[in-house]
Amino acid sequence: xxxxxxxxVTSALPYANGPLHIGHLAGAYLPADIFxxxxxxxxxxIVFICGSDEHGVAITIRAEQDGVRPQEIIDRYHxxxxxxxxxxxxxxxxxxxxxxxxxxxxxxxxxxxxxxKGILKKKQxxxxxxxxxxxxxxxxxxxGTCPKCNEEGARGDQCEKCGSDLNQTDLINPISxxxxxxxxxxxxxxxxxxxxxxxxxxxxxxxxxxxxxENVRNYCYGWIKQGLQDRAVTRDLNWGIKVPVDGADGKxxxxxxxxxxxxxSSTREWAQKIGQxxxxxxxxxxxxxxxxxxxxxxxxxxxxxxxxxxxMAKAGYTLPQDVxxxxxxxxxxxxxxxxxxYAIWLEDYLAxxxxxxxxxxxxxxxxETKDADxxxxxxxxxxxxxxxxxxxxxxNRSLTFAHKYFDGQVPAQGRxxxxxxxxxxxxxxxxxxxxxCIEKYTVRQALREVMDVAREANKYFNDKxxxxxxxxxxxxxxxxxxxxxxxxxxxxxxxxxxxxxxAVKLWHLLxxxxxxxxxxxxxxxxxxxxxxxxxxxxxxxxSKIEDDVITAEIDKLKSNSSxxxxxxxxxxxxAATDKISFADFxxxxxxxxxxxxxxxxxxxxxLLQLQVQIxxxxxxxxxxxxxxxxxxDLPGKTVVVVANLxxxxxxxxxxxxxxxxxxxxxxxxxxxTVEKEIESGxxxx
RNA sequence: GGCGGUGUAGCUCAGUUGGCUAGAGCAGUGGAAUCAUAAUCCACGAGUCCGGGGUUCAAGUCCCUGCACCGCUACCA
Numbered sequence: 001x002x003x004x005x006x007x008x009v010t011s012a013l014p015y016a017n018g019p020l021h022i023g024h025l026a027g028a029y030l031p032a033d034i035f036x037x038x039x040x041x042x043x044x045x046i047v048f049i050c051g052s053d054e055h056g057v058a059i060t061i062r063a064e065q066d067g068v069r070p071q072e073i074i075d076r077y078h079x080x081x082x083x084x085x086x087x088x089x090x091x092x093x094x095x096x097x098x099x100x101x102x103x104x105x106x107x108x109x110x111x112x113x114x115x116x117k118g119i120l121k122k123k124q125x126x127x128x129x130x131x132x133x134x135x136x137x138x139x140x141x142x143x144g145t146c147p148k149c150n151e152e153g154a155r156g157d158q159c160e161k162c163g164s165d166l167n168q169t170d171l172i173n174p175i176s177x178x179x180x181x182x183x184x185x186x187x188x189x190x191x192x193x194x195x196x197x198x199x200x201x202x203x204x205x206x207x208x209x210x211x212x213x214e215n216v217r218n219y220c221y222g223w224i225k226q227g228l229q230d231r232a233v234t235r236d237l238n239w240g241i242k243v244p245v246d247g248a249d250g251k252x253x254x255x256x257x258x259x260x261x262x263x264x265s266s267t268r269e270w271a272q273k274i275g276q277x278x279x280x281x282x283x284x285x286x287x288x289x290x291x292x293x294x295x296x297x298x299x300x301x302x303x304x305x306x307x308x309x310x311x312m313a314k315a316g317y318t319l320p321q322d323v324x325x326x327x328x329x330x331x332x333x334x335x336x337x338x339x340x341x342y343a344i345w346l347e348d349y350l351a352x353x354x355x356x357x358x359x360x361x362x363x364x365x366x367x368e369t370k371d372a373d374x375x376x377x378x379x380x381x382x383x384x385x386x387x388x389x390x391x392x393x394x395x396n397r398s399l400t401f402a403h404k405y406f407d408g409q410v411p412a413q414g415r416x417x418x419x420x421x422x423x424x425x426x427x428x429x430x431x432x433x434x435x436x437c438i439e440k441y442t443v444r445q446a447l448r449e450v451m452d453v454a455r456e457a458n459k460y461f462n463d464k465x466x467x468x469x470x471x472x473x474x475x476x477x478x479x480x481x482x483x484x485x486x487x488x489x490x491x492x493x494x495x496x497x498x499x500x501x502x503a504v505k506l507w508h509l510l511x512x513x514x515x516x517x518x519x520x521x522x523x524x525x526x527x528x529x530x531x532x533x534x535x536x537x538x539x540x541x542x543s544k545i546e547d548d549v550i551t552a553e554i555d556k557l558k559s560n561s562s563x564x565x566x567x568x569x570x571x572x573x574x575a576a577t578d579k580i581s582f583a584d585f586x587x588x589x590x591x592x593x594x595x596x597x598x599x600x601x602x603x604x605x606x607l608l609q610l611q612v613q614i615x616x617x618x619x620x621x622x623x624x625x626x627x628x629x630x631x632x633d634l635p636g637k638t639v640v641v642v643a644n645l646x647x648x649x650x651x652x653x654x655x656x657x658x659x660x661x662x663x664x665x666x667x668x669x670x671x672x673t674v675e676k677e678i679e680s681g682x683x684x685x
Numbered sequence: 686g687g688c689g690g691u692g693u694a695g696c697u698c699a700g701u702u703g704g705c706u707a708g709a710g711c712a713g714u715g716g717a718a719u720c721a722u723a724a725u726c727c728a729c730g731a732g733u734c735c736g737g738g739g740u741u742c743a744a745g746u747c748c749c750u751g752c753a754c755c756g757c758u759a760c761c762a
Contacts, residue, residue, distance in 0.1 A: 215690050219757080222688045226758095297690085297756055327690080328755070335755090364710095365698090370691045371755055378697075381711065389724055397721035404720080444698080448710070455710095458725055467720045540722060606761050624761020648762050658762045 005290070007046040008283040008318070009036050010263045011090075012295045013053035013098065016077040017062045020084050021343035022374060023329040023336045026362040031326060031443050032294035033090050034363060037497035038438045040091075041521035047283060050085075051096030051266045052078040055240040056255035070239050074099055084346040088355045089500045091517075094273065096266035098258070103265035107241040107258040111233070114313045115245060120191040121230060128174060128183035129249075189247070190235070193257070195228035198309045202228075205308055205319065212304075213441075215297075216325050220304050228305070233257045260307045263293075283318065290321040297325045324441040327367035332375050332557065342557070344374075352549070356499040357383045357542065363498050366443045376557075380550045383542065391454045392542040395491065397461065398484035399509060399538035405470050410485050411478030412531040423460045423483055427453065427490055428525040434494055435521065450494045457487045485510070485535070486527050492516060493524040502541055511536045589644035590660070590684035591615070592674055598634035601653065609653060610634065614643055615681020622655035640672040640684060 012028040014020060029050075036048040054074040063070040074097070082095050096103065114120055174183055203224055206217060233254050234243050240252030264284055271279035283289045293303045304323045311317040330336065336343045349358060361379045364386075365372045402408060416424070430453050437446035461484060469477040489510055496503040496516055507516040511534055593612040601607035606624040621641065642658040660672040674682075 219689050222757090226688070300689090301757075330755095369698090372697085375696095378711090381696095384722095385711070385724090388722065393721060393724045397725080399721095401720050448699095451710085459727095461720080462718075462726045465718085465720090467718090470720085538721095542722085544722065544724095601760085608761095622760090622762080642762080645762055650760065650762075655762060 004043060004045040005039075006283065006286065006288060007039060007044055007290045007292065008267065009046060009048045009292050009294065011048075011050045011092075012293075012299055013051050013259055013262050014081055015056070015058065016052040016054045016074040016081065016097070017059050018077060018338055020081050020346045021336060021338065022331070022346065022349065022358065022362065023343070025088065025346065025358070026329040026366060026372070026374070027296040027326040028294045028299075029085065029088075029090055030359060030362050031324070031366060031441065032292075034443055034446075034497045035292075035294070035438055035441065037091055037500065037517065038435065038521065040517065041493065041496060041519060042435065043520070047093045047267065047270065048091060049094055049096075049263055049266045049270065050090070050092045051094070051098065051262050052081065053255070053259045053262060054078065054097050054099040055252070055258065057237060057239075060237070060239045071099075080347070084350070087350055088346065088359065091500070094266050094270035096262065096269045098262045098265070100265070100269070102269050102272075103258075103262055104241045106261050106265040106268065107253050108244040110261055110310065110314055111241075111253055111257075112244055114193075114310075115191070117313070119194070119197075119313050120233065121194050122189045122191055124189040129186040131181070131184060186247075190232050190251075191243075192230040193233045193309075193313075194230050195306065195309055196230070198312055199224055199228050201312055202305065202309055205312075206304075209322070212322060213324060216300055216304055216323055219300050223301060223305050231256075231306075256302060256306070257310070260302055260310070285316055286318055289318050291318045293320055293323045295323065295325050297327050300325050322441075327369070327371045329362075329365075329367050330371055330373045332554070333373055344553075344557070352553070353545070354501065356502045357387060357545075359499060360387055360447070363443050363447045368442060368444060376550045376553050380545050380547075384544050386451060387542040388544050390451060390458060391491065391495075392540065394454050394457050394461065394484075395488050395506060395509070395541055396538055398481060398488055399535060401466060402481050402485065402535055403538060405474075406478065406481060408535050408537070410529050410531055410533040410535065411481050412475075413482040413527070414475045414479045416479065417476075419460060419463055420479060420483055423456065423487070424527070426456055427487060430490065430494065431522050431525045438497065447498055450491070450498065453487070453494065454491060457484065457491075460484075460487075482529075482531065485529050485533075489529055490524040493519055493521065505539070506541060509536050509538060509541075587644075588642060591641055591643040592678055592680055592682040592684065593619075593639055593641045593643075594680045595634045595637045595639060607650065608634075610659070612639070612641060612657070612659075613680050614641065614657075615679075617681075619656040620654060621657045621659055622650045622653050623659045625659070625661065637671065638673050638677075638680075640674070 009032050011032040014024060032048065036046055039046040052074065059070050059073055063073045066073065078097050085092065085095065175181070202220075206212075206220055206224075209217070234248065234251045235254050236250055237252050238250065240255065241258055242248070243251040243253055264280070267280040267283060268277075271277050283291070293307075295303050300323065303320065304325075308319050311319055328335075331342065331344065334342065357379070361374070361382045364382055365374065365378070402410065430449065434446050434449045437443070437449060461480070464480040466477045466480045469480065488506065489512065492503050492506040492510065492512075493516065495506065496519075500517065503516050510529070512529075591614050593614040595610055595612050596618070597611040599609050601609050601622065608623050608625055610621045610623055612619050612621055619641075640660045642660065645656075645658050647654055647656045661670060
């Protein structure tokens with residue numbers, strides 16, 4: 001029996017705490033969309049799933065920063081990102097969200113299932129519980145008197161005064177920071193997933209998938225070689241999927257465990273929407289279904305190590321057939337940085353350009369084997385010389401010719417000469433060639449193959465010189481134009497996965513029936529358009545982009561990223577509840593100091609070992625700043641240090657204080673110093 | 686520091702299990718043509734295949750080593 005190929009494609013769930021930029025598109029979404037659109041044309045039974053990842057501490061932090069509830073954050077970015085995707089033509093069958101009940105249900109089911117199987121390890125400990133607030137208190141949410149130095153206000157993890165490391169249960173007179181009441185001790189537990197127990201199974205699973213990209217496979221083997229550790233699957237937080245077990249109040253399932261299950265929830269939601277609620281099982285509980293995760297390289301461990309393990313633990317589920325992880329996209333030679341606003345946001349792009357040129361450019365430079373670089377100049381060149389000059393121009397010269405000399409109808413295909421046959425043969429092989437590339441996830445190569453068809457077509461047009469034959473052999477001229485129309489139709493289909501909007505437009509110019517996205521891929525290789533078929537009047541398929549537009553974008557990028565670093569102080573102003581008393585401030589003893597010596601700590605990237613003079617005292621300070629400051633620049637500098645910080649051992653070296661420095665969003669450091677010369681040891685207040 | 690990846694013409698990249706004078710596209714130079722959004726077509730590339738060792742009759746392709754860049758991870762009081 002020849003059943004259709006069954007495929008489930010997912011793209012990484014974008015985190016709903018910020019907008020999307022071109023890097024997102026290039027790595028996980030565009031390649032998946034091209035792959036999916038191609039398979040639909042090919043007739044595969046394929047479903048494309050995505051959605052917003054809406055849990056986790058980054059969302060609650062973002063909400064606190066903005067002074068709103070987490071729900072507002074996720075609503076805002078879910079809608080925004082969903083809209084951006086739509087406008088770029090991401091053809092998800094469903095775009096869900098992990099905050100929906102259906103996902104909470106999936107998360108609970110999975111958790112309970114492996115919990116009931118006894119897979120999870122419970123690590124029990126006594127922890128304070130706030131009866132009024134109805135929650136367990138993490139270490140720092142408890143304060144009390146330090147048992148060692150009798151100082152009040154010691155935190156549950158350590159005493160600021162004497163520097164002792166504490167357990168919260170050591171505190172005398174503990175107080176909950178949430179309600180101000182005395183908490184009670186209760187037995188609590190967190191659950192850990194013993195990934196190591198599945199190590200051999202995972203290795204076996206990887207061994208059976210030799211077709212994976214080498215970097216992904218090796219990366220996984222690397223993890224296995226190091227030994228997989230137990231990993232907590234619960235945490236104390238109010239935002240997320242509640243742990244469905246008695247005695248787990250105030251605990252949620254850790255996002256890293258639950259987010260990937262969003263693929264399943266989203267598929268279930270899709271099945272409900274199409275009125276076949278059980279249909280999701282055809283994909284998720286079917287060993288013949290190919291489950292494919294498109295992600296960026298930062299996500300490999302979750303999709304290629306942990307998720308397969310969950311599915312093995314749950315049993316009866318389809319395991320990922322492939323994880324074609326892509327590398328990263330840089331921008332004008334630098335890393336994209338959301339915090340510094342160094343990015344091209346999808347919405348900004350769409351305000352100035354149509355979606356297809358970006359899809360084209362990103363597909364052409366897709367970071368398949370290594371990090372790629374997007375530059376506006378390259379974008380312009382690709383648009384102007386490839387989309388406009390080669391592809392658009394071929395279609396345009398063919399169709400205008402048909403209108404000018406053949407009344408807008410497809411001329412009859414007469415006798416074929418060598419050039420005609422060569423062109424048609426090339427066309428016949430193209431669907432297979434292009435398709436093979438897409439199936440191997442080499443989108444770049446696939447697009448090149450498409451463009452090669454257009455290049456050959458231009459050459460064919462030139463060689464046939466229809467502008468000459470129209471005068472002395474109109475029949476031969478007609479054959480040429482007929483073939484050019486056939487090629488144009490094929491190009492429309494070839495374009496469809498990559499340039500869906502332009503493909504529709506071309507389909508209309510050719511006056512073809514039906515939805516181009518429902519055509520047969522293989523039909524592109526055949527002669528399809530009948531003699532005498534009427535064509536619509538030609539229109540420009542792609543427009544040129546002028547220099548000044550590109551220059552403006554480059555300038556905008558520069559000014560955005562630089563001005564943002566000046567205005568970023570608006571970002572992290574603490575909420576009123578976090579403010580400290582003057583007494584608290586006075587506890588910190590800040591002093592002027594002079595650096596005497598500085599050298600790198602061996603075998604570390606960031607650590608510097610500093611000797612400083614504070615008044616008449618010499619101290620050693622270990623500072624994590626080696627990446628931004630050369631040690632030889634430091635001796636003699638006047639700096640500000642925290643003099644009464646408890647000493648700590650870092651990499652076996654004692655650090656007796658802390659150097660103050662301002663840190664920018666991108667991690668650049670600037671040391672604090674004093675305006676005028678002043679004696680070492682001077683107090684700062 | 687540990688693990689993984691990448692380093693090939695000005696730019697973006699191909700180079701299969703090692704094998705003829707290392708290949709494309711774009712940009713550049715020269716020419717042809719004029720149907721087309723001055724778009725197209727043809728011709729032209731003496732590149733230390735990151736450096737240094739090694740294996741082999743033969744290495745961009747395998748092994749060792751060094752360097753640079755990227756990601757994960759540890760240290761950042």
